[in-house]
Amino acid sequence: MSIDGDVIRLGQFLKLADVVEAGSEVKAVLASGSVSVNGEVETRRGRQLRPGDEVTLPGEQLRVG
Incomplete structure (x- = not known):
C-alpha cells in the first residue's frame, strides 16, 4: 500500500488497508x-x-510503501 507523505499512523494504515472497518475497531x-x-x-x-x-x-502481512 502506498502513502502520501513520509509517515502514516498505524490506526490510519489499518483502516486504509481494510483490516478494520471503523476507527473504533482499531483499539x-x-x-x-x-x-x-x-x-x-x-x-x-x-x-x-x-x-x-x-x-x-x-x-x-502488509508493507507500507
Whole structure:
C-alpha cells in the first residue's frame, strides 16, 4: 500500500488497508496483541509508520510503501 507523505499512523494504515472497518475497531485489534510492526508487537494506534515498514496480523502481512 502506498502513502502520501513520509509517515502514516498505524490506526490510519489499518483502516486504509481494510483490516478494520471503523476507527473504533482499531483499539480492540491493537489491544489483542496480534499486530506487530517490523517484528515487534505494537499496541499504539498512533505509531508512525514509514515506507518499508512491515505490519503483520494473523493471516496478513502488509508493507507500507
